[in-house]
Amino acid sequence: MIKKIFKYSISLAVVASMIQATPTFASPVNTPVTQGQINETQGQIDTFETKMQQLDDQISTSMEKSQQLNNQITEQQAKIEETKAEIEAAKKSLELHKQVYSERLKSIQSEGKDSLATYAELLLSSNNISDFLSRFTAISKILESDSDLLNGLNEKEQALKTAEEKLHSELDSLNKSKEELAAEQRKIEADKQEITKALADAQTLLQSQQAQLAEQQAEAQRQAQLAAQAAAAQAAAPTQQQPGAPAPSGSSPSVPKSTPSFGTADPADPGSAGRLIAIAKQYLGVPYVWGGTTPSGFDCSGFTSYVFRQIGINLPRVSRDQQNVGIRISPSQVQPGDLVFRGYPAYHVGIYIGGGQYIHAPQTGDVVKIASYNPASFSTAARVLR
Template identity: 40%
Template sequence: MKKGYIVLMIALTFFCFSLETHADPKDETQQTIVQLQDRLSQLNDDISTSVVQQEEQEQQIKTLDQEIIEQEKKVADMTGKLTQLEQEIQERVKAIQLTDANQKAAFFKVDGWSKMLSSIKGIEKVQKADADRAKEYTELVEAITKQQKALEKKKQEYQAAQDLLKTTIEKQTASKVELEKELAENQELLVLIQEEERQQELALKAQQEVVLQRVVSGQNFTTDFATDEEVSQKAQEIILSAKQYLGVPYVWGGTTPAGFDCSGLMQWVFAQNGIGIPRVSQAQQASVKEIPISEVQPGDLVFWGRPAHHVALYIGDGYFIQAPQPGDVVKITHNSWYPFESAGRVLVNE
């Protein structure tokens, strides 16, 4: 019985191996295409994210630079004031020394002694003024020391920001090199992808228009990738806003109609409708309410990767609007061509 079981297991193993080695070439090609799309999307997201970080870091450096200039001016002004006060104190010391000498000389003169006693209030005022100068001097020295420490801290922050910017640019350059390598090594497959995508766009163009018309009218969706609920008014407005930017070129780090990256498009479209969402895809994914893919509906965000390296706006019937990659434009794509992996709801209260 045991021998028969072993024979059966070997036969099943051989059968499974045979199935794997004789897989459908079309399925293998599609799988390879999806894997390549995923790698390219990841690299483009790395570059876009680093562009966003670079802009933020450059702005931080610019701000720190201005703060350092202002801090240096503050220290210089206070140091100048301290120098002036030192001169005043030195002159006062000299004056006191001369007065003391005169008072000693006049001590033996009755009229001089008499005048000195009669001006006692004047002497008290002089002493008070000297005490005020001494106090001001001490406080000024302490203030300058404090401001110099603050200046040194700003300079350290500035250097750290410069180092971080250098690292970001190096990472961005490495991602671009890797992207160019992927593109160079997959030329034939990329041509195939572009042609298949073009054919799909032509075949589904009419259906895309039907989907958009449903959005405009708020009609129901009854497919595998949408609920039976009506499209909310807010979702319609957001989708119609996104539709305006079809054809806008993809730009790394792009956040305006002059050019968008994937998350920049989402942030812009939602902002146009009074809704703020984070800047990059990873943060957008973390900020929304995650929902099962089976419950995705128009107006939701759909994501690739965890943390996300790509994001798009779901519009119904398996379609989404996305900013794909450099050399491409904002377009409508079907889930069957590039399946999204998760979904999130921004319009939770709709």
């Protein structure tokens, strides 16, 4: 019996020494990481990603406006050139008629007569009253025509100059709007750079916290196993068991449960939704590009509009307009092929593919990918396939 007690005492000493000799992990033991801290960091990352998507949407919208302004400026410049050509034509016509009128007066004066005397002679040489009235009418029309023509040409030239000044004023206004829009884009890009850095820092922190928590949990589990082994060794020694004392349970601490996934595993739609999703998956890995609408680069709404166009459905260009297409449904009632939106008006859009997942072009620096779908993170959804 003394030999048994001695062996048991040695066993307990070895177990105790193993626990004390456990090496420390990456982070100091006195500052353990909690699941709450990890959730807080993840919340910061979600906030940064949301801001990125909002800024991406603003840039895409401003690029659309910029293209419209460029088109208007081109049209305005063409109108200015056209008006200049009309002004030059009017000037030439005016000069030509002035020259003809001047030659006519010189011809009359070279004969020692003035124009009124010549017209009077034509009237007096008429044979009868009818001939007189005919000549008088013709002369009056000539004089009136000359006067109206010269006045009309002068008025047209002035009107064209006024139109040209107005066009130049409108062009200046368009160029000013373009400059203001460019300044707005530069501000957005600067904001994005700051958020990109903050997002990267938060992601690095999250990875560090997750690694530290995993080490803490592994260490806790190891210590629980050692404690269970020690308890089992104690229970195996008859002299150490007190009568009527309850046996150690040996149960290990409960492990925190993972966050439940959202969405339901909807069966694949063999029809248009299935074709749509298959097409969308072909572009996994395509980089996010502001204003991108082709497989060389997509923004969020450029991706959805391109994919839907492949099955014959034309969506509006930007996410806030796509939000008004089809039948609006609750984000918790989506089926494969439905559009899902964040924000109202929407600043981000993707395609629900079933199984609690959706495919989208996330934000700058990322690529088209599949992500977990949480209905609580989306404002609306739309069913276009029906």
